[in-house]
Amino acid sequence: MTAAITRIGQSRYSPTRGRIVAHAGVLTTVATATKKVPSAYEQARDALNNIDQNLAEAGIDKSRITTVMVYLANISDKPGFNRAWDEWVDRDKLPVRACLGVDLEGDDLVELVVTAALDA
Amino acid sequence: MTAAITRIGQSRYSPTRGRIVAHAGVLTTVATATKKVPSAYEQARDALNNIDQNLAEAGIDKSRITTVMVYLANISDKPGFNRAWDEWVDRDKLPVRACLGVDLEGDDLVELVVTAALDA
Amino acid sequence: MTAAITRIGQSRYSPTRGRIVAHAGVLTTVATATKKVPSAYEQARDALNNIDQNLAEAGIDKSRITTVMVYLANISDKPGFNRAWDEWVDRDKLPVRACLGVDLEGDDLVELVVTAALDA
Numbered sequence: 484m485t486a487a488i489t490r491i492g493q494s495r496y497s498p499t500r501g502r503i504v505a506h507a508g509v510l511t512t513v514a515t516a517t518k519k520v521p522s523a524y525e526q527a528r529d530a531l532n533n534i535d536q537n538l539a540e541a542g543i544d545k546s547r548i549t550t551v552m553v554y555l556a557n558i559s560d561k562p563g564f565n566r567a568w569d570e571w572v573d574r575d576k577l578p579v580r581a582c583l584g585v586d587l588e589g590d591d592l593v594e595l596v597v598t599a600a601l602d603a
Numbered sequence: 604m605t606a607a608i609t610r611i612g613q614s615r616y617s618p619t620r621g622r623i624v625a626h627a628g629v630l631t632t633v634a635t636a637t638k639k640v641p642s643a644y645e646q647a648r649d650a651l652n653n654i655d656q657n658l659a660e661a662g663i664d665k666s667r668i669t670t671v672m673v674y675l676a677n678i679s680d681k682p683g684f685n686r687a688w689d690e691w692v693d694r695d696k697l698p699v700r701a702c703l704g705v706d707l708e709g710d711d712l713v714e715l716v717v718t719a720a721l722d723a
Numbered sequence: 724m725t726a727a728i729t730r731i732g733q734s735r736y737s738p739t740r741g742r743i744v745a746h747a748g749v750l751t752t753v754a755t756a757t758k759k760v761p762s763a764y765e766q767a768r769d770a771l772n773n774i775d776q777n778l779a780e781a782g783i784d785k786s787r788i789t790t791v792m793v794y795l796a797n798i799s800d801k802p803g804f805n806r807a808w809d810e811w812v813d814r815d816k817l818p819v820r821a822c823l824g825v826d827l828e829g830d831d832l833v834e835l836v837v838t839a840a841l842d843a
Binding site: 502554 | 787790798808814817818819822823840842843
């Protein structure tokens, strides 16, 4: 019998939350920007880079991403987020995406929740 | 070896986002209303209809839906959304649902993120 | 041929929404607090307890949780939510979590959407 759930790494912000979980061939991971700078574009690049790193830690890359939920502290930052997204996304492997304005804690401008396929 | 991820269609609003993705037997799709009219009830009907069309494009229908995340630009529109939902939902196949007030871009009043089972 | 989707229980708030759905080895469930008291900490405990009950109804427990989406009516309640979370979470089985401030209906201060593995 194999353990069907793989938990990789803690949140960098709390010892009581996970950062990457995989189950039934699907990985879910969450990221914010490491540097809480005032530019949503820069935070977006940073958070997307953290997603890349989380995927790499699980042995996959962004071509396996299936969905991305984008949470912005200011929906007016969507053009800046989109600029970072367009520079980053794998255009042959487009994820389904929704982008919502919500309240985030502290100086976070961007939060991402990503699902990806472990096998493809 | 088969490709485990199926990507169907681009977003109607951007060439860098997908509209439907399927992996491991689960389809995820996103929709807003096509016509950005001022009535949340009308936008809800429109967005739910777009979900129906996306599911049809993947060969399934609303009886296979497992979860629906409902995002409203004004949480006070929830009664109007619920009216459209009650007219639309398959009462023998109730999805799990959450309904949240968030900021949406432009004139969107409703955004939906839906997961469904490809086989049942 | 087996039915791949299992729908357990209606929402306690509406006859047109489900409370627990399972498909492809993954359970999704939603909860708010039963008692809409003014304390976010108390609502968090209550909602997390409702998650426990929903999981139990499906024959599993919180050790199987993979992801938790936390929606707070006031992001400033995050410390109170975290207190309830830290008292509740299985520290050997940390879920991936995101916590967002959104508008909720009525007196709800906390809403949770949880995914869990049916087998592990």
